[in-house]
Amino acid sequence: MSVRNLNHIFAPGSVALIGANDKPGTVGGVLAGNLFGAGFAGEIYPVNPKYDTVAGLATYPDIAALPRTPDLAVIATPPDTVPGLVDDLGRRGCTAAVVITAGFGEGGSAVGRARTQAMLVAARPHLLRIVGPNCLGVMVPGVGLNASFAHVPPLAGNLAFVAQSGAVLAAVLDWATSRRIGFSHCVSLGDMVDVDFGDMLDYLAADVSTRAILLYIEAITHPRKFMSAARAAARIKPVIVVKAGRYAEGARAAASHTGALAGSDAVYDAAFARAGMLRVKDMQALFDAVQTLAMVRQVPGDRLAILTNGGGLGVMATDTLIERGGRLADLAPATIDRLDAVLPPTWSHGNPVDIIGDAPGSRYAAALEALVNDSNNDAVLVINCPTAVASAAAAAKAVIATLKDRMALYNRKAVLTCWMGDGSALEARRLLTESRLPTYETPTQAVRGFMQMVRYRASQTLLMETPPTIPEAFTPDLDAARQIVAGALAADRNWLTEVEAKAVLAAYAVPVVPSHVCASPEEAAAAATRIGGAVALKILSPDIVHKSEVSGVSLNLETPEVVRANAAAMLQRVHGLRPEARVDGFTVQPMIHRPHAHELIVGMVDDSHFGPVLLFGHGGVAVEVIGDKALALPPLNMHLAREMMSRTRVHGLLQGYRAVPAADLDAIALTLVKVSQLVCDLAGIAELDINPLIADEHGVLALDARIRVTRAEGPAYERLAILPYPRELEERLVLPDGRELLIRPVRPEDEPGFQQIFASLSPEEIRLRFLHMMNVLPHDLAARLTQIDYDREMALVVEGRDQGGGAELYGGVRISADPDREQAEFAILLRHDKTGLGLGPMLLRRIIDYARGRGIGEIYGEVLADNQAMLKLCRVFGFSIKAEREDPGVMYVSLAL
Template identity: 55%
Template sequence: MTVRNLDALFAPKAIALIGASRDERSVGAVLARNLFRGGFKGPIMPVHPHDTAVEGVLSYRTVADLPMKPDLAVIAADPAAVPGLIAELGVKGCRAAIVVTDDFGAEKGANTAVLTQHALTAARPYLMRIVGPNCLGVLVPGLGINASFAHVGVPVGDIACVTQSVTVASALLDWSAARGIGFSHLVSLGDMADVDIGDMLDYLQTDPKTHAVLLYLEEITSARKFMSAARAISRMKPVIVVKSGRYRAQTAAAHSHTGALAGSDAVYDAAFRRAGMLRVRDMEEMFAAVETLARVPGSQGDRLAIVTNGGGIGALATDVLLDEGGLLADLSAETIAKLDEVLPDYWSRSNPVDLGGDAGAERYAAALDILLADPKTDAVLLLNSPSAVVSTEATANAVIATLRARPRNLPKRPVLAAWVGGQEAMKARARFNTAGQPSYATPTAAIRGFMHLAKYRRNQELLMEAPPATPSEIRVDAQKVESVLAKAADDGRDWLDEAEAKAVLAAYGIPVVPTLPVKTPAEVAVAVAGMKPPFAVKIRSRDIDHKSDVGGVVLDLETPAAAKIAAQGMIERVKALKPDAEIDGFTVQEMVRRPASFELILGATQDPVFGPVLLFGHGGVAVEVRGDKALALPPLNMTLARDVIGRTRISKLLQGYRNRPPADLEAIVLSLIRVSQLVIDHPEIVELDINPLLVDVNGVVALDARIRQSRATPVPLAVPAYPNELEHEMTLRDGTRMLLRPIRPEDAPGVQHMFGFLDPEDIRLRFFQPLKALPRPLVARLTQIDYDREMAFVACPLDGDMAGEIWGVVRLTCDPDLIEGEYAVLVRSDIKGRGLGMTMMHHICDYGRRRGVGAIVGTILRENARMLEITQELGFTAKRDPDDPGVVDVRLELAQESLSSRT
């Protein structure tokens, strides 16, 4: 399930409390007190087998005795009783339950998993949603719902907090209550038997009262669902995530460099980045993030002006800013001249703006006003250290007054404050809190708060950037790879030998050094006799993970005799260092001489949660020691590949320095994309190492490679890949051959080009408003889709001068449960009349049927006669919108399956 029936959880009309109690020491009593005193306007019905009243309200002995249907039930009962209660509530018509009961299954020796499954089985016939068990509960302050055993309430705000930890939820409530920061929702998910993180993100995406989301995660149970929901909400609202367990020990030894480098937490980092989320490191930073989200307007850049009354704290803030990747604003000459007029001669005349130790209210107010008008400044940080000659509280009051007096028509720039110290500073911070102005206890916390905004903006830019097309078509020989993998599997081998691994890479267009496999030292000599020296000889053994560790690599050999001796020596060393290893032979190759090259590592591995993960970094024998790497989730495009390269330290060296020319960055990018496609096409590949991948100005070449396959069921991709199987050729009625294929992110320029051939009237009929051009964020949104939940097909002619151009686009945007999908179709005005629109509508309807969508819906302007005709011919029913007589709502029922079959 996803968002189905979550309205009953967060906007119920009636609530039942199972396990309500008058025992002050019980969870049931706290739940009752919170529910009845929270301000909920609807009926709250306590259920208790013995107490006649709870909190002065008549209680009922059983669920069956309830006088009306509860939309939501809050359950604090014996764990063994929960499945039966769920069934009774379902019969009563209840659609959601919060199970705060902990120690689920601990009593009477019951098995936790079995008891949880019994509860889910009981809920399924009624499509009832379950939050928990083992959770704090749910708070919706805007509706007066406090269905939790929290120790404090929470005011109304526009941040939603979703946490898997009861203690973190309690701590956040306590902290926010002291700060006067409110929430739209606070949801403790507990063990996530049913409602999980992905469900919550889907629900909050469309909640108009939620402007930002804070997540505390311990684990993700469904990566595909999480990523789809996360990518969707991150395009609309900032999402801050805290993930615990960053240094969890590996459960098994890694057999490849990539496996050793790609720790589980680094994979989570890559996932959050791909989703456009902002990760923070700990609870302190989480609190700073809440402060920032609640009170700071969005920043348009990372150029910060710092105002201080002391050089020390200004220097400290500057250090933290630069460490975090921010920039000191370069104050304009005009700004400095204006500051000269209002500040004493001894002010710093630079950023940080040091006002002097005797700076008071007037000086701070004047400097703030001037800096907010500086076009080179994106935000202002005010620092203050207590002084015996001025009042810190009065200075804070002056800042608040200055901000309140600013005209509303001026650009809003973030202003953050850090009043440092104890008693005096606390008074000032209290004034800021009362005024709703963001304030922090230290310069470090304030800088991190500002950088949350800057990093979120960068993530959004990456999420919205339309990638360029791949400069050369990626031609692959998938059958070659399948035959190599099949041969190894027939031999009972998981690991391919080096020659086989390089054959796989070559089949996907990655340049490799030709490598010959041989059996004996004598065959080594024969093989290298036909090569140009120097040679490299390597041991070949399925039992050796890293050949260099056992002396299994010898380089720079000049003669066949030397190569034979080197091979014999390898046998002796391997027998001494790893006597149980079976030696399969050797590989020989010519040495590659590229004196100005860089050694890189490029690899892939399987994460148990997110599936295939790609790795890029600084390679060579010291790869683990350097630890210079970045991870990414496939599939990759040009923009994403460049991003993963840019997150490594070696990326700066690759740009060239001194007399060393820049490396061929495009060749590296293409290699990443090719490996991404390889693991997508062949999910049985679970480990892949190219180390080293040499790169210089002339391109890349793989010197060594390792590949392991597994016949176990692979973990699916966390991010859906381009569905090649949905490409379809067709012929229009005038004989034009067309390719109808899923849209790609790289189609953004083509969509813009197509828009230029639309008549103004066609634009109005499609977008319900006049548009001269498609805004870049909208183009990104239309072309970067989640193929699981949305599908868009572009129609391109296959022949003639216009081959490859986009003539039409049809899309189907579904809700997370696939109950409904909304269609949209657009055809170039200059090629209308060929039947393309009708053909594309047939195609999207057929796709919806195959996908299991319940119904296709659409909204059409009444004057759009041709579209109304098309939908009528396809069997849509039409109904005028009572709220807007100018539009017609159309609907086509598709799937006849029951909703319960999709749970």
């Protein structure tokens, strides 16, 4: 389930409160007071057999006695009664409930788990949606709904806050109300037995009263649904999340370096980043984010101008700014001149702009006017510290007046404030808050608020950026890789040998150093003779994952005799340290001499929540000590791979320094893409390490590799949090004129192809396709057409060849389904010079078949009434066609599947 019937929770026409009473201080009493006192315009039905009236209203003994079926039921009765009440509500036709009651398995109670199951069994036949149990409730100020036992009612606004913890929600309400910050929705999810974060993101993304979404998360359910919903919501409006329990689980115990490095919280970080959400670390940062989102315009960049009457505070703000990756704005020469004209000679003559401790309000106003007019900064932070010679409140009034007088300019420039002090600053902060100016208690908090907006903008840019094409084509030998994995499992082995692991990598075109398998010291010496030059000798054992821990690696062995002696000694040493380990012999490899090469690690681990997670970082034997890593969810493209690399410290070294040339960054990124593809293809890969992967200006080479395998049920994509490119939908066909075409799902790299299709259209064709005139195809729209979530959307494109033999797009068809797959909107786009080839019917037939196979109930679209060609095609396929009520020039076409 997803958004089905959630409208009855958040916009009900009537509410039944089961367990209502008049006792002060009880949950039922507080619920009744909140529900009756919030201004709800619909009917409210108190239900309690022990009362004749509650809050002066007639009270009903049970659900059957209600005069009509409520849209929403709020349940606050003992836990054993809840499953029966849910069953009664469902039979009555109610489809939504908020269960306040606890006692449903918190802490692992078997009795509670049984109650939960009974409640869900009762709800399922009626599609009755449940928020909770064990929750504070839900609040929607815009419709006067307060179905909670919160101590403070929320103000109306455009921020939605969703939390697992009722205590956190209550704390946020208390804090926000004192600052006049309002909410569109406040939702406590509790145990999330039904409605979860994915459902709420889907609902709130489409809610026009919600400008931004705030989440407090302890854990998520249904990772793929969550990721799909989060990625969809984050493209529409800001989504900010604080995740609790960052250190509770720690790094998971694992045999691979990747397993040791990929802690649970780091995986959540990677998931949030991939979805385009902004993560903050604690509740204070969330409070800052609430204030910043509520009041600050989006910032176009990271250049901050600081205006202060105290030099030390300006330095403090600057330190925080640089520490968090922001930049101190360079003041334009004209701005310096303007400030010289209005400030004392002793001002700082730079940024931070220190206007001296005796600054009156007029000085603040003059300096602020100069800074907000300076295009060299992206935002202005105004700081005030209390002094005996100047009024903090007067300074605040001057700032407010300056911005009000130039409101058009303020609407384009973010301004943040920080009034230091306690009693002396209270009045100033009140004035600033009432004027919708964000105000913080410390410079650190203010700069953190600014950088949250910077990070959010960066995440949105990443979410919408068009990835480059892959620099070299590679076709995996999937069968060879599968045979190696199957062979190890058939032999009851969970770890591939080094030779097998490298063979799997080679099947995916990852460059590997050649390895010679030798059964004895004598064979090792003979292999060294064939190789010539210095070699590396390694023990070969399916039971020894980290060879260095048993001194199972010898490097720079110059002669066959030295190899033989080292092999014999190694064999004796390993038998002494690990007598139980099976030893199959040795591997002998040529020593690789690349003096400027960097040691990297590329890995994968299967996370318990999000499935496969990829790792990149600084490699070598001290990889855990160095701890320089970045995580990402597969699948990756070149852009995502490069972004992943950029989050590590070693990335700076890879770009070259002093006499060391830059490494081949494309080769490293391509290796990440190849490993991502491997993980998406092979369900049996449970852990993977390439360590070290050496990289220099000549490319990359895997010197060592470990792969753990496991028996898997179902296809590989089922374990992924983000569905990969569905290669199985690719189809090749030949037109009657002999031209070969490829029908395939769209890829993010196809945006240039869509721009070319758009450029081929006439103005009339653009109007017919997009329902209005457009001179260009905007990047954000093109990105939405090509960067799709394959779980909810599908777009098939037709790819042909241009005169030079290169690939080009002829056109495409797409569907975008609602979260419940009840309906999906479709659209077709063809290049002007490719019409008349039968591509339209061919694409429409395939997308209809795809939609039917996915269980979508209906596909629909809007077609201009004068687009006769499209209407004719729809009639051929059996679509029903009717004029839109609001616009008779637009026809609504639909096909039940």
